[in-house]
Amino acid sequence: MNKLTQGLALAAAVGFAGVAQAAYIDTVANTNPAQAPSAVPTNNDYANGVGIPAGDFTGPQYYNTTDSVLLSHSIESVSNDPFKLTFTYLGKEAGYTGSFLYEGSEVFNTGTSPLGDTFSAIYAGGMGKLDFGFSSLAWGNPVGSVSNQGTGNLAVGYNFSIFEAGEDWFILSLDDNNQVDDNHDDMLVMVRASEVPEPGTLALLGLGLAGIAVRMRGRKKA
Numbered sequence: 194m195n196k197l198t199q200g201l202a203l204a205a206a207v208g209f210a211g212v213a214q215a216a217y218i219d220t221v222a223n224t225n226p227a228q229a230p231s232a233v234p235t236n237n238d239y240a241n242g243v244g245i246p247a248g249d250f251t252g253p254q255y256y257n258t259t260d261s262v263l264l265s266h267s268i269e270s271v272s273n274d275p276f277k278l279t280f281t282y283l284g285k286e287a288g289y290t291g292s293f294l295y296e297g298s299e300v301f302n303t304g305t306s307p308l309g310d311t312f313s314a315i316y317a318g319g320m321g322k323l324d325f326g327f328s329s330l331a332w333g334n335p336v337g338s339v340s341n342q343g344t345g346n347l348a349v350g351y352n353f354s355i356f357e358a359g360e361d362w363f364i365l366s367l368d369d370n371n372q373v374d375d376n377h378d379d380m381l382v383m384v385r386a387s388e389v390p391e392p393g394t395l396a397l398l399g400l401g402l403a404g405i406a407v408r409m410r411g412r413k414k415a
Contacts, residue, residue, distance in 0.1 A: 216271055216361055216386075217386035217387075217388075220355055221267055221269045221322070222265065222266055223266060228266075231262055231263075233260050234258075237258065237376045239378045239381055241257070249285065249286055250283055250284035251283050255358050255364050256364065263354060264354050267322045267323075269322045273320060275317040276386050276387065276389055277314075277316070277386065277388070279384070280295065280382055280383065280385075282306050282382055283308070283309075284380075284381055285303040285378075285380045289329045292328045292330075293325070293327055293380065294326050294327070294328065295314065295324065296314075296325070301382065316386075322341055325340075325341050326341055326342075336369055337350060337370075338351070339367075352367075353365050353367045354368070358383070361385060364382075365384060366378055367380040
């Protein structure tokens with residue numbers, strides 16, 4: 194193996210070390226025993242594709258009426274390592290103005306946020322329930338709120354369900370008044386967790402690439 198190839202191998206080894214990573218986030222039941230998954234309501238507008246791509250929801254379609262959702266569950270961190278959280282606003286089906294909050298601050302608002310809007314943050318809080326939730330206003334008057342950290346998504350009149358779209362990413366479906374419109378599609382937000390490269394790893398990768406550049410210049414001069 195020549196020096197250039199060795200340098201490439203070193204950079205690749207450093208750059209991709211630790212790529213295989215266990216899950217960062219998962220669901221946890223708020224009741225014991227856990228509530229069984231529920232069928233997606235047949236009148237769920239998102240599941241039926243209503244508004245795609247006309248404007249109520251953004252594609253692609255992540256679930257339909259043949260799938261099931263989790264009620265009375267929260268999303269928690271299952272890793273002590275820092276990771277990146279990315280939230281994406283998928284749309285709404287509600288007359289109320291809904292908000293999605295992360296760590297107490299509004300991230301999305303159904304009245305002002307564009308479809309597909311994203312927000313990212315680095316989570317370094319260790320294992321436990323993530324700090325996010327929903328709130329709504331009905332023509333200026335508070336309707337209710339629900340927190341992922343408690344058992345608020347068990348509330349009779351205000352809750353959210355969780356659809357597992359894949360490892361480390363989920364769809365959160367708000368139901369802002371299930372006594373009237375019990376179909377869990379009033380506001381949808383996707384949450385996804387991903388790896389954060391460690392500063393030391395990036396520094397070593399930079400050194401490896403710098404070494405490759407030096408060797409390449411030396412070969413050209415020779």
